[in-house]
Amino acid sequence: MLPDTRLVAIAREDDASIGILQSRFHEAWSLRLGGWHGVGNDPQYTPTLGFETFPFPEGLTPNIPAKTYADDPRAVAIANAAKRLDDLRDAWLNPPDLIDIVPEVVPGYPDRILPKNEEAAAILKKRTLTNLYNERPQWLADAHGDLDAAVAAAYGWPADISEEDTLAKLLALNLSRSGASSLPISDDGEADEPDETEPPAAPTVSRRAFEKISEMEGVRLTDEMKDMFAEFERRKLPHDARRRAIVSRFKGPGK
Numbered sequence: 001m002l003p004d005t006r007l008v009a010i011a012r013e014d015d016a017s018i019g020i021l022q023s024r025f026h027e028a029w030s031l032r033l034g035g036w037h038g039v040g041n042d043p044q045y046t047p048t049l050g051f052e053t054f055p056f057p058e059g060l061t062p063n064i065p066a067k068t069y070a071d072d073p074r075a076v077a078i079a080n081a082a083k084r085l086d087d088l089r090d091a092w093l094n095p096p097d098l099i100d101i102v103p104e105v106v107p108g109y110p111d112r113i114l115p116k117n118e119e120a121a122a123i124l125k126k127r128t129l130t131n132l133y134n135e136r137p138q139w140l141a142d143a144h145g146d147l148d149a150a151v152a153a154a155y156g157w158p159a160d161i162s163e164e165d166t167l168a169k170l171l172a173l174n175l176s177r178s179g180a181s182s183l184p185i186s187d188d189g190e191a192d193e194p195d196e197t198e199p200p201a202a203p204t205v206s207r208r209a210f211e212k213i214s215e216m217e218g219v220r221l222t223d224e225m226k227d228m229f230a231e232f233e234r235r236k237l238p239h240d241a242r243r244r245a246i247v248s249r250f251k252g253p254g255k
Contacts, residue, residue, distance in 0.1 A: 006037075006044070006045075008045050008047055008051075010051070012062065012066065013066060014066035014070070014075070014079065015078070015079035015080075015082040015083050015086075016060060016066065016069070016075040016076075016078045016079040016082070017060075017062065017066065018082055018086075019078040019079060019081060019082030019085075019147055019150070019151065020056055020057070020060065020078060020151055020154075021051075022082060022085070022144075022147060023147060023148050023151040023152075024144070024148050024163075024166075025148070025151060025152070025155075025166050025170065026050075026054055028163050028166055028167055029050065029053075029054050029167065029170050030045055030046070030049075030050030030051070030054070031043055032167060033046065033049040033050050033053065034046045034049065034050045035226050046226065046230075048230050048234075049226070049230055053174055054170070054174075055170055055173035055174050055177060057074065057151070057154035057155050059072065059074075060072070060074065060075055060078075060154060074150075074153065074154040075154075077150040077153065077154075078147070078150045078151055078154060080150075081143070081146045081147040081149075081150045082147055084143060084146070085143040085144065085146075085147055088139060088140070088143050089129070089132065089140070092127065092132060093124075093127050093128075093129070093132070094113050094124070094127075097116075098115060098116055098120040098123060098124055099113050099114060099115060099116060099120070099124070100113075100114050100115075100116055101113060101114075102114050145159075155169070157169065
């Protein structure tokens, strides 16, 4: 396998972290802030916006070693639900009656999973995660429901919280942790830009950008523009500086 540049690797060994990232809450956040790619306008996971700005449950954030919260009941519940989901998916992808486990000859690599015969190979070829999620059998929906409930409990939210309320609460957490919620408000009702010399405490999502992404259904920024706006947020550029950068980038000769 030769993974391409669209692959995102998150170096965590604990099931709690992967469980949070597989929850519908992270999915909603990353889809709302991610990019769009290709002829089919397919969603693209954008780490700088979808992952770095995502507010994990308090005490279960990626900057904390997993062993620190290993005994936290919230982490245990999420890890158990995530492990069950992974086991169920793996059993569907690689049924024991269709595969042979062959020891890998290269140290450090997992054992090989090979089809028992040509008939098994033909069946396994159709057993992909994409096909599984397109079918979305009830056992898969139930497993995700259990995982979502565990993650919701870690936030202190009801299991049936709506996507709208989820995004509002996640945005509030993001702004609170970055210190953006305490920015002074100008006469026009907008938060004033912070001093460029004061870096934010955490990656921040622009309130206005988030609201526009929510409201302008079907309108998608290009990857170039998304990267540019992400850089604006990272550097906390004031409005005039952002305007000059946009004009400089997109204004053609003689215009």
